[in-house]
Amino acid sequence: MTQIVSEVATPVFIYDAGIIASRYAAVREAFPSFEVLYSMKANSSFAILGLMRALGAGAEIASGGELFLATEVGFDPLDVVFAGPGKTDRELEEAIVAGVFAINVESFRELERLTRISKLVGVPARVALRLNTSAGLSKSGGGSAGPLHERMAGGPSKFGIDEEKLDGLGRYLGEPGIELAGIHIYTASQILDADEVVANAERTAAAARHVEERTGHELMSIDFGGGLGVPHYEEERPLDLPALGTRVEEIFAPFKKRGTRLMIELGRYLVSDAGVFVSRIIELKESRGERYVITDGGINQFLRPVLMKVHHQVAVLNRLDDAPSIDAKVSGPLCTPIDITGQEIAVPEGTAIDDLVGIMNAGAYGYSMSPQLFLSHPTPAEVIVLNGRVVNARKRGKYEDLLLNQEPLPGTV
Ligand SMILES: Cc1ncc(COP(=O)(O)O)c(C=O)c1O
Numbered sequence: 001m002t003q004i005v006s007e008v009a010t011p012v013f014i015y016d017a018g019i020i021a022s023r024y025a026a027v028r029e030a031f032p033s034f035e036v037l038y039s040m041k042a043n044s045s046f047a048i049l050g051l052m053r054a055l056g057a058g059a060e061i062a063s064g065g066e067l068f069l070a071t072e073v074g075f076d077p078l079d080v081v082f083a084g085p086g087k088t089d090r091e092l093e094e095a096i097v098a099g100v101f102a103i104n105v106e107s108f109r110e111l112e113r114l115t116r117i118s119k120l121v122g123v124p125a126r127v128a129l130r131l132n133t134s135a136g137l138s139k140s141g142g143g144s145a146g147p148l149h150e151r152m153a154g155g156p157s158k159f160g161i162d163e164e165k166l167d168g169l170g171r172y173l174g175e176p177g178i179e180l181a182g183i184h185i186y187t188a189s190q191i192l193d194a195d196e197v198v199a200n201a202e203r204t205a206a207a208a209r210h211v212e213e214r215t216g217h218e219l220m221s222i223d224f225g226g227g228l229g230v231p232h233y234e235e236e237r238p239l240d241l242p243a244l245g246t247r248v249e250e251i252f253a254p255f256k257k258r259g260t261r262l263m264i265e266l267g268r269y270l271v272s273d274a275g276v277f278v279s280r281i282i283e284l285k286e287s288r289g290e291r292y293v294i295t296d297g298g299i300n301q302f303l304r305p306v307l308m309k310v311h312h313q314v315a316v317l318n319r320l321d322d323a324p325s326i327d328a329k330v331s332g333p334l335c336t337p338i339d340i341t342g343q344e345i346a347v348p349e350g351t352a353i354d355d356l357v358g359i360m361n362a363g364a365y366g367y368s369m370s371p372q373l374f375l376s377h378p379t380p381a382e383v384i385v386l387n388g389r390v391v392n393a394r395k396r397g398k399y400e401d402l403l404l405n406q407e408p409l410p411g412t413v
Contacts, residue, residue, distance in 0.1 A: 128182040
């Protein structure tokens, strides 16, 4: 790791392609009847997308920009589904024209809009109904991100159609421009309790039957979400994937038997622990009993610990053999007190300026979720370790990039 950093400088995201490939293989093995869709929001770096496609994944997209990237990287549109509670007409049109397998509609109004747009472009819109089930994750079911942060169904929600409103569906399905492909349910992210995933699978299978009874229409596809979490805290255990897969496979076996496309969509499970965010210590400080390790990478590049209030393990990478013994706050260079990437981090006694600090589990929602322009630092580089080689995935930004798409006020510069 220190060798890589000496070549590319800091701050840098380093991803391990081997870990991503093994996570993907483990999911495929545990859920053999399911197509694995990669949720691009977790990490939409082009090289990662290419890796996912090469591994055989499909894509779950959530914006026109992600559709553009999916197309550029060469995902087969029939392996792409488009979810999101606020798709614009333009995005819907682009998705119809691109021929994605399903647009996951999240309201009846969106169905109405799709009817209109599909007429305009003369191509039918294939849709999956995203349902907001009446039950969701139980109170205890969340992983480290906590029950509040990452729930998307089972209560009032901006996502999906409340399942009790399904009665209103009939009038839309008769429309010539609409082709019902299937259903989609996404309950929550960061689930580490297998029983919760199974309960979600059961709810999804029940909802599929319900929709089929209501519409008299056999569904082509069922996307049961996923939400598989990754441990962040020592007391958390990883999901036992083979055991979980067996239980979920059993629930969907009747659908599989008759040829329904089954889908699981995953972001963090595939990429989170394949990534490390590495920055360099610029300053060490003691202030009124509190120690600070100040690095050249901050929440502008890795916002997640602050935004989602989740702990990421932190290590001084060039001192892994030294026992961590001093409590410190690891912070970035930004002029804001919230720029703390690690609270109560134990670092070795000898930690020094220029040491390298690694934040773990940075492969998901790192680069993609951070306000890169806040305080106008150049954007960090991204590299991928592939078969023992270090491959550049994204160059470090330059100062000049900060002017991209901007115009000065006339007469001021
Ligand atoms: C609809 C949908 N699918 C998939 C994901 C990916 O979640 P994760 O990265 O936890 O797998 C999300 C996350 O927000 C989502 O909203």
